[in-house]
Amino acid sequence: MEEVKAREGDFIETIEGLIFDVKGLIHPPGRIIAYLRYIEDPSGERIRNGKRYKKVYSLADRDRIVKEKYPQYIHYDKNFGEWMESVPTNLIKKHYKPEWKVLDLIGKNVLDETEHCALKLIETIHDVTQTPLEKMGITGSILVDLHTKNSDIDITIYGWKNCISVYEELKTLLEEGRMGFRKYDIQKLSKLYEFRVKDTWMKFEDFYKIERRKISQGEFLNRDFYIRFILDWDEVEEKYGDKIYRTIGYAKVKALIEDDKYAIFTPCKYTISNVELIEGECNPKKLTEITSFRGRFCEQARRGEWVIAQGKIEIVTTNSGEEYCRMVLGGKPSDFMILKE
Known part of the structure; x- marks a missing residue:
């Protein structure tokens, strides 16, 4: 089967008529990481080709619907070490670019x-x-x-x-x-x-x-x-499998933004230093990055600013054996990053 190249901003429609929005730029072989966005619903306010659709907003609702009704669109990802919504490429009906x-x-x-x-x-x-x-x-x-x-x-x-x-x-x-x-x-x-x-x-x-x-x-x-x-x-340097990500905790930290050159992009990334642990599980000396796959966390802070951030902590292992930690924002309502005066 021909490889499906999908990226942030693309949408995928499945053979059942579910519509997912693609997240990120890196995907496992045979699957596209994407989250449920629209489902057919007789009470839906959106109409296309005579069918009514409902927009699913929160991540919790998306996960719940998929787990309860469409478990084929959740898989355990060995790269990220967790269960994720995704679409098998053989179940794609249409790829919207x-x-x-x-x-x-x-x-x-x-x-x-x-x-x-x-x-x-x-x-x-x-x-x-x-x-x-x-x-x-x-x-x-x-x-x-x-x-x-x-x-x-x-x-x-x-x-x-x-x-x-x-x-x-x-x-x-x-x-x-x-x-x-x-x-x-x-x-x-x-x-x-x-x-x-x-x-x-x-x-x-x-x-x-x-x-x-x-x-x-x-x-x-x-x-x-x-x-x-x-x-x-041609600007995406990382390939699936180049790094292994494992969740090791949840923490709130104070940090200085060292580099914001990827702050406007989705996914966004902030390089940090002078990390102080406020609460939770994290080795502040190893935490060097805050990242998010959600657009709402783009432009959240600028180089030279101090922030308070709370989110999931992952340990990242590269192919060369290097290890560092990153904070990932957007998976829980309690995740945030704000400016520290």
């Missing part, structure tokens, strides 16, 4: 309001930054034709150089409020907080301090947007 959706909308004669806005966002970014269209994508509900008239726009940008270019230009556009772009105000951030706090516990003061300066989100033509920055295939 964001970059293909851009071409699809360009060639479509009639666009609805949401599609028109998404394509306008792509065209605006392309015109301003000269980012090749083939290095841009439209993901989220629009990608799988399950959007509504009020849906957000989710965009993907591929490649280090393209991502940095778009990020820097977007920073200016948001600050100046030009070309239809607008930063989130406190009312918008309050609404976002009410949605996020269900799955990531945090005080509003801490949330606001971080989210108000993020560049990957905002409004475009009065519609919410989110941009996911993703390394291109």
Whole structure:
């Protein structure tokens, strides 16, 4: 069977009609790590081809549905040492790629309001930054034709150089409020907080301090947007099996951000130093990295800032035998990273 190359932002539809969103850039042989996003449901508010679908929001609900009804989409991963949602490649009915959706909308004669806005966002970014269209994508509900008239726009940008270019230009556009772009105000951030706090516990003061300066989100033509920055295939150095990950505990730490060059990308990564253990199980001398596969933890802190972070602790063993620890954020509602004054 031909290898399926799937990455962050892609969606997978199974032979039963379940729709999963792909997580990360590295996958085990014969499976794609992905999490349930849409299921057919007679009471669902989203309609496609005469069928109603329901969006599954929380990670806990996704895991529960898959475990109870579709156990074939959970496997024990020897690389990560834990059970994970994933789709066997032989059970894939359709592979949705964001970059293909851009071409699809360009060639479509009639666009609805949401599609028109998404394509306008792509065209605006392309015109301003000269980012090749083939290095841009439209993901989220629009990608799988399950959007509504009020849906957000989710965009993907591929490649280090393209991502940095778009990020820097977007920073200016948001600050100046030009070309239809607008930063989130406190009312918008309050609404976002009410949605996020269900799955990531945090005080509003801490949330606001971080989210108000993020560049990957905002409004475009009065519609919410989110941009996911993703390394291109030839920039992904790690291959499945190069490192072994094992959970060894859960901890809260204080740390200094040494390097934030991967902070805007999904998955995101922060190199840390001067680690102090506040509580939990962790050897602070070995903890050198905080990472997350969830977009909400991108742009969470900048180089030179002190943070308080809480999450799962993994020991990482490389092929050469080197060992270090990392903190992984996003698996539990109690995971967080906030700025320390």
